[in-house]
Amino acid sequence: MLRIIPTTAVLAACAFVAPASAHADEPVSPAPAAAAAPSFLRDVLARAWEPSSTATGHAVAATQASRRRPNAGPNIESVGLGAVGGLSEFELGPSFRYWATERFGVQAHLGFGGEDDFRRGDVQFMRFEPTFIVAIGDFGNAAVNVRPYAGGGLRLMRTDIGDFSDTDLRPAGVGGVEFGFQGVPRLKVSAELSLSTDPGFEDFDFGDVPTPGGARLSALLHYFF
Structure with a gap:
């Protein structure tokens, strides 16, 4: 009887540990595509916006420079x-x-x-x-x-x-x-x-x-x- 109890305990412990180790060995599934989509869209929008904002900045700088530079036009109200x-x-x-x-x-x-x-x-x-x-x-x-x-x-x-x-x-x-x-x-x-x-x-x-x-x-x- 004493020999049966330890054997039963060992079998029960193996049965409990085996599913946990099996779950640990399973490959981790990739994150859903929906979760990654916002990050991807943000990157695309950032790349698309950067050249446009740079061009706008150059245009504003050119306009300001032309306003500062005197032109050859008429002198009105002078x-x-x-x-x-x-x-x-x-x-x-x-x-x-x-x-x-x-x-x-x-x-x-x-x-x-x-x-x-x-x-x-x-x-x-x-x-x-x-x-x-x-x-x-x-x-x-x-x-x-x-x-x-x-x-x-x-x-x-x-x-x-x-x-x-x-x-x-x-x-x-x-x-x-x-x-x-x-x-x-x-x-x-x-x-x-x-x-x-x-x-x-x-x-x-x-x-x-x-x-x-x-x-x-x-x-x-x-x-x-």
């Missing part, structure tokens, strides 16, 4: 002071230009001239020409801007030649081109043609001195403050 010089006849004087909006502006030139130059010390005519101007558009690129314009106003001419002295007022039209440069964004160079009706001074010989009417070609320089 006062332009400079000079006018005659190309079709000798003339020098101050000039003013102001662009009130992107398209509309005003300007005025006050030119003094003589026969060929001022070596004789005689100013034989004075031209004051205030006009309204309208920009046709802006062409070119960030380095060089080309702005054609046209307008109209008045031409006041004071002529003093020998014994003849007279003041003439008549309508005038202008057309020109304003050039801007990125290197000097506040400095503008222009070429302008001014047209007015012919004068009624057929009885007077003005020689080489220009008459109050007709066409006048000028070069202009303005610095905008």
